[in-house]
Amino acid sequence: MKFITILGARPQFIKAAPVSRELRKRHTELIVHTGQHYDKNMSDIFFEELNIPKPDYNLEIGSSSHGKQTGRMLEKVEDILLTETPDYVLVYGDTNSTLAGALAACKLHIPVVHVEAGLRSFNKKMPEEINRIMTDHVSEYLFCPTKTAVKNLENENVDAKIINVGDVMYDAVEYNRQLAETQSRILENQQIKPGSYHLITVHRAENTDDPIKLSNILDAFAQIEEMKVWPLHPRTKNKISEYGLDLSSIPNLKIIEPVGYLDMLKMESNAKKILTDSGGVQKEAYFVQVPCVTMREQTEWVETLEDDANILVGTNTDEIVQAVIKEVEPSYKPYFGSADAAEKIVEQLT
Template identity: 75%
Template sequence: MKILTVLGARPQFIKAAPVSRVLREKYTELIIHTGQHYDSNMSDIFFEELNIPKPDYYLGVGSGNHGKQTGEMLAKIEEIILKEKPDYLMVYGDTNSTLAGALAAAKLHVPVIHIEAGLRSFNKKMPEEINRIMTDHVSEYLFCPTDTAVENLRNENITRNVYNIGDVMYDAVLYNRELAADKSNILETHGLTKNGYHLITIHRAENTDDVQNMKNILEAFSKIDEVKVWPIHPRTKNKLSSYGIRLDDIPNLKVIEPVGYLDMLTLEANAKKIITDSGGVQKEAYFMEVPCVTVREQTEWVETLEEDANILVGTDVNKILSAVQKNVNPSYKEVFGDGKAAHKIVELIENR
């Protein structure tokens, strides 16, 4: 069996690591890296740390408008499919790389495997929402991380070959958590202590493309007295620069370059709270049992909202401050599987 796997962004590298490890014990996997994330801090380091085999194809698409980026990926992935004639094409999550891979394969009658299927924010202004809906509707096998995702697909009349196998990101965290604790020196490098800082990640277009949203978020950060650590996404950094916004005036803010996976796990595990608009970071906060504040109006990961493990605040300054200051003691339930999602995926493909 030959499987083509399409990857393009940091969260997909993390999700692919446990699946590739199990898949390659028996079968042939070829990796296509679209180059959607091309900065070494957002790409190369993840392949190295997660021990993902080097991509067989690197498309070098880079950044750009959605249509141009997706179209260029679509054309190049189609050429590879025609050359390699895979039995399946596997995609992860909800990026433009995901959609391009799924469309290219579906039009050539290659069955699509969608890992992390069924997520919905119910906000079609998000490009990710369009990507995930379209990918789900052309996929042959839909591997869901939660019961909620299965129910979302059922509501769209997608019921065939739908499986709740748990979350592959949980597999990755369980596999790498101790390794991160042993190898990462990120806390020492930046003079940080456990529970002595808040961790920030902001990158979604709904925030970064809206100057007022960014001003609100930064105003809230300026009013948080504690130390704040922000591994800044290149996209966010460029947007702030284009707005003429400087971060120097925000007290106790440590802006650092993007970090690798092991350093990120260490930063998450030791944070007092995590403030983010990232779907993956919301989950990693939950896995690490660290309270999360999400600067969005919706989340696909509704399970994290239980017991105040995650609080949705949008970009309202007072709501952000209130959530950061709120004392919470969440009970973290096993709603994302048992950490064996990768094995279940490979077994189901094999049996089908």
């Protein structure tokens, strides 16, 4: 069979890698990179280090408004599907690329396979939530990472084949974690001692585009006396400057440039706690068994909240500080499968 996989952001390539490796043992796969997120690290070395298949098509769409970006993707993806005539189209997660790929395929009557289906934050102000819902409702196969995701789809009476295969991101973490330990030199290069720091990531628009929320987050960081390491996202850096906020008053804060996937895994695995607003980082924290503090009002990954493995705090300064100070002893459970989701997906499709 012939498959076309539609991807648009670096995390999607990492999630798709385990599936692609399994898929190509039995079938033909072409990868379309929409170029939704430009990343200078998306070079040959990125694909070679992580053993990720390189894209067959790069649409170079780039950043734009949601409507314009999705529309341009739809047009270009449709042309490729008409030319290549695949048996199935695979999409991942909840980006505009996910939705555009799903819509282009279903309008051409090509069955859509949605990996990481069924997630819900129940907040429709998030564009990702709209993308997830619409993609799930036009897909033929819905591969879910958790039992909760299956229940969400059943509650919506989605007409598709719904299968809990576990989380492909767990596959990716397990595949690359040992590689990160042996190859990454990020801690040595930054002169950071394992277990001595809290790792920070802040990038979500709902936080960075609101000066009050962003200020509250920085106020919390200023009250946390322990070492903090922050690979600062360029967009977040620009917003901090735009709002006239000051990082220099935050004690024991080490700002570094954004890091690659292996370096990030190494830093996550060796942190005391992780402070984030990223959905993916919440899960990676759970997989590497490091306590997490999530600066959002909701999370799709409700399983991580058990036993305070992940504490949801929003952007309230005091709550962030108290969650960081709090001593926790989580019991990490196999909610996300056994790191064999890719094998299960390919077996079902075959």
